[in-house]
Structure formats: structure tokens, C-alpha cells
Amino acid sequence: MNGMLLVLIAFVLFITAYKVYGTYLQKLFDIDDNNVTPAHSMNDGVDYYPAKSPVLLGHHFASIAGAGPIVGPVIAAGFGWLPVYLWVVLGSIFFGGVHDYASIVASIRHQSKSIGFVIEKYIGISGKKLFLLFAWATLILVIAVFTIIVADTFTHIPSAGTSSILFMILAVLFGISVYRLKIKLWISTLVGVILLFLSIPAGNLFPLQLNTLTWQLILFAYIFIASVTPVWILLQPRDYLNSFFLYALIAGGLIGVFFAAPSINIPAFTTFSLDKVGYLFPALFVTVACGAISGFHSLVGSGTTAKQLNKETDAKMVGYGGMLIEGILAVLSLTAVASMVNEEFLDILVNKGPVPAFSLGVARFLHAIPFFNLSIELGQTFTALAVSAFALTSLDTATRLARFMFQEFFEVELKEDNKLxxxxxxxxxxxxxxxxxxAALTFSGQTMSIWPVFGSANQLLAALALLALTAWVIKTKKNFIFILIPMLFMFSVTLTALGMLIYQNLIINNYTLSIISLLLFVLSIILGIKAYVVLGNSKEFELPITEK
Known part of the structure; x- marks a missing residue:
């Protein structure tokens, strides 16, 4: 099997899916640009602010991508390239794409509130409270872990810290130029992207050498500022400009694949069980995560993206299209490591980690482009820097999303004397x-010990989001099979994974992870029962499964 063929097949399938299935979903959701989006009707200049579709795609894609579609497929490749490839392609089209697109549309039809608000309307307020509390706690874990990862990166690669600070300054200037000085987007983008890439050598010239604790404190100050400032001045422009890093990485990698024409050297299938990963089911679907479907996407889509949607038709490109682009990145990640000799891949994966394995594979593709003349060493550096930049993007996006979850949790009918x-x-x-x-979780030293449960928690978010979206689609009297099947599948994945985590951690006396996993298991059961009771008594649920 040739890697070029794998990429080409995936690309054609994704383009076809966007045109055919994406259009079907657009009609099903009654997308109409005559409907005023909350970004206009509720514009507050801080969180609700319309963005042009390329800018919003950049923000959304940068926020949902992170290192997920790279790390997940690389680790899961231990099962063999075939199961990973099939899940990435089919998952992106029929699971992740539907999940992300529906999350944005459902949100804008409910004042661009979170999925928790949708749960309250169709399942009940107690369900909303449980979901928001769970989502907020999950995001706190993301904040703590990514703060540690980014701070460690900046400590060991001081040039990356300098470049990232330059990114922030550039983003503010970009936001001012587009939204205040009204300079054309293409002009601002051209200048911004040039300066973006120049900030990389600038970081090498002036590396900022600080210890890990100092970087952590700087990062906490930064994410606080990023969460409260208007989206147009930092969040939108930074993610938009940063997305060009990933676009360049994907484009360069894909072009390189066609010049390198690498053979796939790892087996198509190896085993049903991997050490430290688990059985093919459910481990494959939890591990690949962002490369096919991720609950974090629903928080981004209904949290920041929906509040910036300029018109309803943009949701297809941003939501469904953004997931398919991420699917292409996941296929590229898989191809990059599958082109290695199996022994080399396993050695790098075990001793250095998934990002170095991905970086080396893509660097070889870039090196194969004759007119590019990029050394493998420089290609590895660029790839690793791009991945770290998106870890920082996920960090500040997660903080703003957590703030939204916290605010919605206390959003009730206020009495005059209820100042709290x-x-x-x-x-x-x-x-x-x-x-x-x-910060407290970061400095507690317990962060990484509870991180193993995040994969299951993230996919539980996807299952719960699909549950809320299924309820919404049923209430609109539409064909709901397209979203019911992904929901049931993700619940089966989540419950199986959590059950295994409970058992495995009880055996080794890790009661902390066992209790957390048990609580998540119970949470999913409670919300599932609540939804079944509500929908079971719904006349819409009994309608024939045909579109009216």
C-alpha cells in the first residue's frame, strides 16, 4: 500500500462528503441566511461579535485541533494503520462532522448558549447543571495539563516562548487593523502571515530563558487576560493567524507525500490489545479522539464559535468543513508514522513520544519536495513548533469556555437581593x-496522575452533546437517525471505557481514578435515563423516521 493513495482516497471522500452529506445536513437544519445570528442580535463587543468566515474557521480549527489529531492517530497506529484509517475517515464524515456542525447550529438557535442550555430545554435543568459541572471540571483539567505542557516546552525551547509572545503582539495589531482601522482582510492577512513566520527566526535570535514556575505564572496571567478581553482583539486574530501554521503544515505535508510516494511499512493490523492502551474496542475510539470525534469540539462550537457566526450558511464550512480538515490532518499524521519501518516507529513512540514521531515523518515529506530544499532537521523544528503553538491555543480557548460554563451554571432568575x-x-x-x-490543580502535583481519565471524559462529552442534539432534532420533528446512531455508539464506547478504567484501577488500588471513573459512569447513566424518560413521552419520538 502506498501512502499517497491513502491520502488521495481520504481527500476525495472528504470533498464528496462536504458537498453531498454536508448539503443534506444543511437542508435538514433549515439553514437560512435571513435568520439573524446572535453575533449580530446580541453583539456585546466582548463575546458576541461577528467574524468573517475565513477568520472564524481559523479560530475554530485552531481551537479544536491542538495536538489531538496528531497524538491520537499516532498512538492508535499500534493497532495497525487500517483500523485507524477507517475510523478517521468514517468518523470524521458521519460522527465528528455531524457532532460539530449540529453543535453550532443548535447553539445559534438557542442564543449561542452552550450545549448545557440545550440540555436544560429538552431534558431538564438538573441535567444542565450536571453537564455544566462536568464540562467545567474537564476544562479545568485541560487548563492544568496544557499549562504544564506549554511551560515545559518554553523552558526547554526558549525560542518558542519568545515567538509565542511575538504572536500575541501581532494578533492584537491584526485585530486593530481589521476591526478598527478597517484595512482589507487580505492585506492584513498577507502582512500578518509574513510577520508570523518571521517571528520564528526572531525567537531564535532572542530566546527568553525563564524557569518553569515563572512561565506557569505568566501563562495564568495570560489566559486570564485572554478570557476577559473582547474576542476581536486577541482570540479571533491570534487563532486565525496561527491557523496558517497548521494550513502550511498540512499543505506541505500533503505535497510532500506525493513527491515522496512513501510505502506503508507498518502492518495493516497487529493486535486486538495494546499494552497501556487497551483493547481495540473501545481504546481505538477513545485514543484517536479529535481525529474523528471529540466532545471538546462541542464546547468550542457552542461556546466561542457560535457567538461569532456571521451568517447561518457559514456553519457548514466552519463546523462540518473544520472537522474534515482535521480528518485530513489525522490521515497525514497516520501516513507520516506508517511510512516508517515498524521498529523505528515503535522505538520513537516509546522513547520520545508521538509528536517527535510525527515531526520526523512530516519532515521527511517536506524534504522530498524538490523546489523546497528543506532539511529534515529544520522540518522537524517547524513541525514541533506548530504543534506547541496549538497547545497554547487550546489552553486559552479552554479558559474562556470554562468561564462560559461557570457563568451559565449560575444563570437563573435573579431576585433583587440575590447579589451572589x-x-x-x-x-x-x-x-x-x-x-x-x-492553578491550584497545577501546583498540587496531582494533575498528570488523573490525566488518564481525560480520554474517556472527552468522549463522554461527545456522547452527552449528541444526546442533547438528538433531543433537539427530535423536537424539531426531523429525521433523527443520522444523529441517534452516533450518540448510541459513543455511549457504548464511553461506558465500556469507563467500566474498564474502574476495574483496572481498583486492581492496582488507584482509588482516585476509580472513583472519578465511577462518577462519570453514573453521570452518563443519569442523563441517559432523564433523556429517555423525556423523549419516551414525546410524540415526536414516535413519528415515522422520514423527513417531513
Whole structure:
């Protein structure tokens, strides 16, 4: 099997799916640009602010991608390239793409509130409270882990810290130029992208050497500021410009694949069980995660993206299209490591990790482009820097999303003397509490010990989001099979994975992870029962499964 063929097949399938299945979903959701989106009707200049579709795609893609579609497929490749490839392609088209697109559309039809708000409307307020609490806790874990990862990266690669600071300054200038000085987007983009790539050698010239603790404190200050400032001045432009890193990485990697024409050297299938990963089911579907479907995407789509959607038709490109682009990145990641000799791949994966394995594979593709003349060493550096830049993007996006979850949790009918809820909903207070709890978890030393449960928690988010979206689609009296099947499948994956985590950690007396896994298991059962009771009594649920 040739890697070029794998990439070509995936590319054709994704283009076809976007045109055919994406259009079907667009009609099913009654997408109409005559409907005013909340970005306009609720414009507050801070969180609700319309963005042009390329800018919003950049923000959304940069936020959902991170290192997920790279790390997940690389680790899962231990099962063999075939199961990973099939799940990435089919998952992106029929699971992740549907999940992401529906999350954005459902959100804009509900004042661009989170999936928790949708749960409250169709399942009940107690379900909303449980979901928001779970989502907020999951995001706190993301904040803590990514703070550790980014701070360690900046400590060991000081040039990356300098370049990242330059990115921030450039983003602010870009935001001002587009939204205040009204300079054309293409002009600002051209200048911005040039300066973006020049900041890489600038970082090498002036590396900022600080210890890990100092970087962690700087990062906590940064994510607080990033969470409370208007999206147009930092979040939108930074993610938009950063996305060009990933676009360049994907484009260069894909072009390199066609010049290198690498053979696939790892087996198509190896085993049903991997050490430290688990059985093919459910481990494959939990491990690949962002490369096919991820619950984090629903938080981004209904959290920041929906609040910036300029018009309803943009949701297809941003939501469904963004997931398919991520699927292409996952296929590229798989091809990059599958082109290695199996012994080399396993050696790098075990001793150095998935990112170095991906970086080396892509660097070889870039090196194969005759007119590019890029050394493998420089290609590895560029690839690793691009991945670390997106870890930082996920960090500040997660902070703003956690703030939204916290605010919505206390969003109730306020009495005149109920000042506490009003205070807790203040964006500065809610952000301060969120960052404070994230910092406490970071400095506790327990962060990485509970990280293993994140994969299952993330996919539980996807299952719960699909549950809420299924309820919404049923209530709109539409064909709901397209979203019911992914929901049932993701619940089966999640419950099996959590059950295994409970058992495995009880055996080794790791009661902390066992209790957390048990709580997540019970949470999913409770929300599932609540949904079944509500929908079971719904007349819409009994309608023939045909579109009206």
C-alpha cells in the first residue's frame, strides 16, 4: 500500500462528503441566511461579535485541533494503520462532522448558549447543571495539563516562548487593523502571515530563558487576560493567524507525500490489545479522539464559535468543513508514522513520544519536495513548533469556555437581593475562579496522575452533546437517525471505557481514578435515563423516521 493513495482516497471522500452529506445536513437544519445570528442580535463587543468566515474557521480549527489529531492517530497506529484509517475517515464524515456542525447550529438557535442550555430545554435543568459541572471540571483539567505542557516546552525551547509572545503582539495589531482601522482582510492577512513566520527566526535570535514556575505564572496571567478581553482583539486574530501554521503544515505535508510516494511499512493490523492502551474496542475510539470525534469540539462550537457566526450558511464550512480538515490532518499524521519501518516507529513512540514521531515523518515529506530544499532537521523544528503553538491555543480557548460554563451554571432568575449569583456571573470573577482552580490543580502535583481519565471524559462529552442534539432534532420533528446512531455508539464506547478504567484501577488500588471513573459512569447513566424518560413521552419520538 502506498501512502499517497491513502491520502488521495481520504481527500476525495472528504470533498464528496462536504458537498453531498454536508448539503443534506444543511437542508435538514433549515439553514437560512435571513435568520439573524446572535453575533449580530446580541453583539456585546466582548463575546458576541461577528467574524468573517475565513477568520472564524481559523479560530475554530485552531481551537479544536491542538495536538489531538496528531497524538491520537499516532498512538492508535499500534493497532495497525487500517483500523485507524477507517475510523478517521468514517468518523470524521458521519460522527465528528455531524457532532460539530449540529453543535453550532443548535447553539445559534438557542442564543449561542452552550450545549448545557440545550440540555436544560429538552431534558431538564438538573441535567444542565450536571453537564455544566462536568464540562467545567474537564476544562479545568485541560487548563492544568496544557499549562504544564506549554511551560515545559518554553523552558526547554526558549525560542518558542519568545515567538509565542511575538504572536500575541501581532494578533492584537491584526485585530486593530481589521476591526478598527478597517484595512482589507487580505492585506492584513498577507502582512500578518509574513510577520508570523518571521517571528520564528526572531525567537531564535532572542530566546527568553525563564524557569518553569515563572512561565506557569505568566501563562495564568495570560489566559486570564485572554478570557476577559473582547474576542476581536486577541482570540479571533491570534487563532486565525496561527491557523496558517497548521494550513502550511498540512499543505506541505500533503505535497510532500506525493513527491515522496512513501510505502506503508507498518502492518495493516497487529493486535486486538495494546499494552497501556487497551483493547481495540473501545481504546481505538477513545485514543484517536479529535481525529474523528471529540466532545471538546462541542464546547468550542457552542461556546466561542457560535457567538461569532456571521451568517447561518457559514456553519457548514466552519463546523462540518473544520472537522474534515482535521480528518485530513489525522490521515497525514497516520501516513507520516506508517511510512516508517515498524521498529523505528515503535522505538520513537516509546522513547520520545508521538509528536517527535510525527515531526520526523512530516519532515521527511517536506524534504522530498524538490523546489523546497528543506532539511529534515529544520522540518522537524517547524513541525514541533506548530504543534506547541496549538497547545497554547487550546489552553486559552479552554479558559474562556470554562468561564462560559461557570457563568451559565449560575444563570437563573435573579431576585433583587440575590447579589451572589450576579457576582459569580461577572466575567472577571468567573474567570478569576476558573484560573485560580486551574492553578491550584497545577501546583498540587496531582494533575498528570488523573490525566488518564481525560480520554474517556472527552468522549463522554461527545456522547452527552449528541444526546442533547438528538433531543433537539427530535423536537424539531426531523429525521433523527443520522444523529441517534452516533450518540448510541459513543455511549457504548464511553461506558465500556469507563467500566474498564474502574476495574483496572481498583486492581492496582488507584482509588482516585476509580472513583472519578465511577462518577462519570453514573453521570452518563443519569442523563441517559432523564433523556429517555423525556423523549419516551414525546410524540415526536414516535413519528415515522422520514423527513417531513
Amino acid at each position: 449569583n450576579e457576582t459569580l456571573r461577572n466575567r472577571f470573577v468567573s474567570t478569576g475562579i476558573t484560573v485560580g482552580v486551574g
